Amino acid sequence: MPVNRTSKTKTAIVKSAMELFALHGYKGTSVRKIASKVGIRESALYNHFKNKEAIFLTVCSDIFTTPFAQKNIQDDAKKGKKFLAGFVVQYKLVSFDTKKEKLFRIMMIELLQDPVLRKNFLDESHHRNIALLSEAFFVMMQSGLIRSSDPMFMANEFLAPLFYYRLQVTLFRIDSEPTTALSTLFEKHVDFFWESIAIH
């Protein structure tokens, strides 16, 4: 028997809620509208969730799950540019993933209003990425692959454009505008950045 005992309705609620939260934020999404989108009455929804916040928390539960499961940075980082390219491939995949994009929208809307979400973003997303990249750059410096600098600052410089491009992708997609031009930015960033730091 399946371990996942989550009912079909509950799954449908989370899915509908995610879409509405991504479009109108927490306050702009009413329990009524979620229920309506699912095709049930408001009261029936309370059979699956304690309240509106519980729905939101479930929707946000894997907002910061990251695919950057780095096993061995010490070794991987020695590959230099290839390591950075690999990181960006993952980042780009996440940026264009439909579900992740919805969660990213929710995060951006609530980031400045929700203290918990804000802390999680800084800890689980920003600091985690910075720590990973810092270590990698440190290794690359020790290996003589790149010029010497503050690894953590370099990590910030490397990460920031990725975030900015991801935000642009999201903004374009909201208005159904093509993202082909934006798509290449990620790879160009790796090339440009590596050209900037590499010791030839």
Add this chain to the structure above:
Amino acid sequence: MPVNRTSKTKTAIVKSAMELFALHGYKGTSVRKIASKVGIRESALYNHFKNKEAIFLTVCSDIFTTPFAQKNIQDDAKKGKKFLAGFVVQYKLVSFDTKKEKLFRIMMIELLQDPVLRKNFLDESHHRNIALLSEAFFVMMQSGLIRSSDPMFMANEFLAPLFYYRLQVTLFRIDSEPTTALSTLFEKHVDFFWESIAIH
């Protein structure tokens, strides 16, 4: 006699509304709360503004006014690093300006929800900055100051970290955390970037 006939109450409404919008967004701010903060009744507020949206539009009216009044980029850009440093000084001033910070918060909250605000951000902020920087980088390339590359892409790479640092400043300030460490990032960015592109 003064040209500005805006009443004291109207000014107070805009000020209070700005603070509330910056904290809780458009939907999270009720007309009641604005009136309460001003110290008047809700109905009195409608004597100064047609409706809630009119208040919001007034608050947002100079959200994209920029201090980057570049007279002569063709000449200024030839100064190379000094031009970039000057740009960043302006950007940093805006990032730490109390009023501008509130407007930035509002923008970030509504950016993904309000199509008009989104378009204005892309046109008046992003594209304007990219156009300015692109032209500057183009001049620098022609002058042999920096390595050859796509000027517009380079502009993106230069602008993105500034935006990211500004966002971090804003997030830290919401939680009343010190921004001294962040403060130096802006100058370090200029140094790092110039080191990356300059022809020595």
Add this chain to the structure above:
DNA sequence: GTCTATAATATGATAGAC
């Protein structure tokens, strides 16, 4: 697990006295 009914409250906005 869903429905109808209902409660308590919040919201945007208006009417009319002062």
Add this chain to the structure above:
DNA sequence: GTCTATCATATTATAGAC
């Protein structure tokens, strides 16, 4: 220009029948 009073509607949430 501000007040009290009021309205229509929307909102979160609960009670109880089926």
